[in-house]
Amino acid sequence: xxxxxxxxxxxxxxxxxxxxxxxxxxxxxxxxxxxxxxxxxxxxxxxxxxxxxxxxxxxxxxxxxxxxxxxxxxxxxxxxxxxx
Numbered sequence: 001x002x003x004x005x006x007x008x009x010x011x012x013x014x015x016x017x018x019x020x021x022x023x024x025x026x027x028x029x030x031x032x033x034x035x036x037x038x039x040x041x042x043x044x045x046x047x048x049x050x051x052x053x054x055x056x057x058x059x060x061x062x063x064x065x066x067x068x069x070x071x072x073x074x075x076x077x078x079x080x081x082x083x084x
Contacts, residue, residue, distance in 0.1 A: 010035070014064025022068045025061040032057045033083065034071065041083040044071075048080040 010033075013022045024035035031045040032054055046054050053075055060067040 011061070013061065013067065016063075016065040020068040022061075022071075025067070027058050027061065030054070031080070032061065034061075034067070039084060042079040043081055043083060044075060044078065045080040049075050049078040053078075 010024055010026045013020060013025055013035075015022070021037050022034055023037050026033040026035075030047075030051075031043055033041060033043045034057075035041050044054060044057060049057070056070065057067060057075070060070055
């Protein structure tokens with residue numbers, strides 16, 4: 001039985017605080033795609049969220065702490081599109 005695997009570029013969020021709404025993330029050259037617990041997926045780009053904020057999101061995603069809070073406080077509605 002072959003089970004489809006997630007693409008290698010989608011990573012599980014470490015959630016070091018234990019209470020994040022973020023479960024997975026994907027880093028692209030000029031964007032970050034965030035997968036939330038409620039099954040929604042949003043793409044944040046340099047154009048919609050500002051390159052400085054996208055860089056911060058990438059750093060927080062890799063570190064595993066603070067990403068959900070950062071999005072909630074600074075970028076909630078600045079996504080380029082809702083994927084799901």
